Amino acid sequence: MFRNQYDTDITTYSPQGRLHQVEYAMEAVKQGSASVGVRSKTHVVLATLKRFASELSGDQKKLFAIDDHVVIAISGLTADARVLSRYMRTETQHHKFMYEEPMPVGRLVLQVADKCQISTQRASKRPFGVGLLVAGVDENGPHLYQTCPSGNYFEYLAMAIGARSQSAKTYLERTYTTLADADVEALVQAAVTALRETVASSKDTELSAKNTAIAIVGSDGAPVRILENAAVQPYIDALDSTPSAADDDDDDEDEADAPAATPAVAPDAPAAAPEGGSPAGGDAPAEEPPANGAADMQT
Amino acid sequence: MCRGVLSCFCLLDHSQYDLSSTTFSPDGRVFQIEYAQKAVENSGTAVGVSCKDGVVMAVEKVVVSKMLVPGTMRRAHLVDHHSGLVISGLISDGRQLATRARDECSSYKSVYDSAIPGHVLAERLANFAHVYTLYAYVRPFGCAALLGAHDDTNGYQLYLVEPSGVSYRYFGAAVGKGKQAAKTALEKLDFKSLTCREAVKELAKIIVDVHDEAKDKLYELEMCWVCEESKNMSQLVPQDVVDEARKAAEAAQDDDSDMDDDE
């Protein structure tokens, strides 16, 4: 009668113990434009690709400063992200008020993840259709976290989410070990280069100062910096001298394609399907839909 | 009249009985709860033992990317100074159980000015899980919790709280993917003479043995204990102790497979 009767209600498990509605929410993240995060021993950098709803419109916001020491990049539904960012701003302010100290990043992310979980367990709600990369510093140094609509969160050394993020992840997996001791400039360049991977195969999109936004936060005590437009240009210019991995050589290309061909072992399958069959199992679409197919509300 | 038509419709479609935890099937089963248990059975194995000088719990954490910071995706949670739990199943659901357990601990403390006994905590946590099986507007938890606790009257205790809302006290318990094999291994242990230090090694061995190398390559081992060595405080078993136990278990496994090869 129905193709799948278990996939319309957030409170219904499939016979395999999966929650399809949660998995679909995870798909919304993949529809959003890409966000990349990288971390060294002293800094975290986020690089994001901004979409424009039309030639006449401004860009959809990708980066939200939460506090002096925390910034997030979003992929998925911007409106949902605004709800989460407002929550995060309230929580960091509350912590500062209560303890006169900045909020530890891990505790903030934990609260966000718990908030996300709530809306996966009630029939009256839907999961948040957005994934976050949270960059921040605290007493233990710099941190990069990813949160998912499923209520899962992970701490990463380097990570990418959003449309065609697999290409960026493949690039990062090859390079992330060299980033621990990188200086800020190198870190930003690495993030931008990884971001470029997500548009490398696209004919109509190219990384530019206009559609790239960067956030930097470091354990030097300086508040979050967000770079846009002219400030991004130097990193875009520097890109042309570093050949894209896709053009680089054939071996790399094979490597980049490999995970997409066998989604079950793709390193990101977990991010999408953290086991227990929760988010997107093996039958999730391996290929991400084309960027221009996304609705305006997704960034 | 309208009702008659509707129920007729439902009866025709047998599978309509498994869409809500508020629906019994004709043979008295609640499928949604069974499906929630299925979510647990797909997840990394968790094992626990209550032994001579403490209670130890271990859980297999499948690592989803090599770029993850070690130790992230916590599956072992402390809930009070004297109790902790490990989660098998959906991690995010498990955190809600841990949060509830913490709330129960602190509310018991504020009322009685003493630490919550293990059986009370287990019962309250099970009640909490059970409530989520009663209403159509929520779903059951997709996780099970192995709860370890110590109190002066009852000593060391291990409980297993399941999505259905049942909880039993165990000497040795296992949930998750490899629970059958793990249970068989647990049955061979002598819980009365086993010390926690030995239990760490035994649990590491069980997890290493039941781990499916073909399916999930990378995994971490996370352990939590409440024991004499930790002064009856709940804590994560120190990483070096866990690593050592895991290495020994892996070495033993290699030896075994070598021998098999020889034969």
Added chain:
Amino acid sequence: MSGLRLTEGSRGPGASVAVEGAPLTRTQVPYVTGSSVLGMKCADGVVIACDTMASYGSLARFKRLTRMHVASPNCILGVGGDYSDFQQLQTMVDAEMTAQYVANDGLSLSPKAIHAFLARHMYHRRCKVDPLWNSVLVAGFHKGEGTLSLVDLYGTAYSSDVLATGFALHLGLPLLRNAHRPDITVAEAKVVMNDVLKVLFYRDARTNDVVQLATVTAAGVEVGDMVKLDTEWNHKAFVQGARAGDESSW
């Protein structure tokens, strides 16, 4: 119906229940109270000191009660004022520290954060016109530096090298200020504390002569035993009265 209508006056100052015709009141006086607490920041740590009596009005109701509470391995509270409110504070701080323990993320509250936490709570209660009737000294040692702060029932919060609460604000603080040097050591400060506690015992009728000292240093919190002060009662003035030998008239 005439009936008995209680008024504020007939209910006494401690009334805390709503009564028809009377204004709603909360705690207006403390009942069982502890007296002063002293604190001094030293080069190598912090020392706090207090006596161990809890009075019921002018009655020396309880002796040998500790008025200190170890909040964390590197932070201790010394509390004056209402003893049951102090116990409530302990419960609150303990619950908060348990929450920190179970988070198990390698982070804990610094003494400064504990002080801020208490200050927010005390001010919150005072805004409800239902204060916790205490003065709290917060002594800690964090990242190689001692911290000494105070918060009172109004939520007033400040830090200083020397601090005192209660009667010692008048009698003890000047003595502490005179004795304090930036390079004073914990060992030296302990001697000073003993002297000041002695003065307080002679002059403040709400103290006893059994005292307790605590230090916070790089090694952590160390709470001393309750010690009986070595007091001298054979001064001429004590034996014969303050005006012995004084022939003059007022």
